[in-house]
Amino acid sequence: MSFGSNVKQKTRHFIDSKHMLSGITVASFLESTIVPIPLEAVMVPLMQARREKLWLIALMATLGCIIGALFGYALGYYLFDLIGDWVINTFSNPEQFESVKQKMQAQGFWFVMTLGIVPIPFQIAMLAAGATKYSLALFLLATTLARAIRYFGLALVVYYAGDQAEKVIKKHKTKVLIALTILVLAAWWLSTL
Numbered sequence: 001m002s003f004g005s006n007v008k009q010k011t012r013h014f015i016d017s018k019h020m021l022s023g024i025t026v027a028s029f030l031e032s033t034i035v036p037i038p039l040e041a042v043m044v045p046l047m048q049a050r051r052e053k054l055w056l057i058a059l060m061a062t063l064g065c066i067i068g069a070l071f072g073y074a075l076g077y078y079l080f081d082l083i084g085d086w087v088i089n090t091f092s093n094p095e096q097f098e099s100v101k102q103k104m105q106a107q108g109f110w111f112v113m114t115l116g117i118v119p120i121p122f123q124i125a126m127l128a129a130g131a132t133k134y135s136l137a138l139f140l141l142a143t144t145l146a147r148a149i150r151y152f153g154l155a156l157v158v159y160y161a162g163d164q165a166e167k168v169i170k171k172h173k174t175k176v177l178i179a180l181t182i183l184v185l186a187a188w189w190l191s192t193l
Contacts, residue, residue, distance in 0.1 A: 020046070024043070030068070031065070033072055048166075058151040066147070075126070075127060076126060076130020077133060080127075080130065104132040105132065108138065110184065110188035113146045118177055
């Protein structure tokens, strides 16, 4: 049995579970911290099957990601204090790290937004924000906006496309991700003017 069909079978069992909402929150937490596999494979069939909880599923997935982002930020913040000097001296130098830190302070919001929307492991943004001690409030705002766009966007597709949502997403996913990335990058560029 392929990985994709195994995920779909597990999802079908999960749909009617009384732990469905807490399960999606935990799955979102794991996806944003240690499991770099997009949650869409589970969320879309779940949203299609439980349309009466469509918006709540998107909300719980967003909350799980925010909790995971806080965890990743804390790891970067506290573990970097423990091993940061070694990491800097081994893989870089203090001047380069200071440059990265300044760029993160100046452009961190857009960096986090971009990585929160595109299918690049979000762990990079969390650890970088924590390691550079980027503003926690701005980090959480960027994380919330990016993941809300992603998960509520899926909910919107399911709301309008219904049972055809998986086909619509599969057909247009790359174009939508490119368009969203261009929009975020354009907003980022405009914010530097």
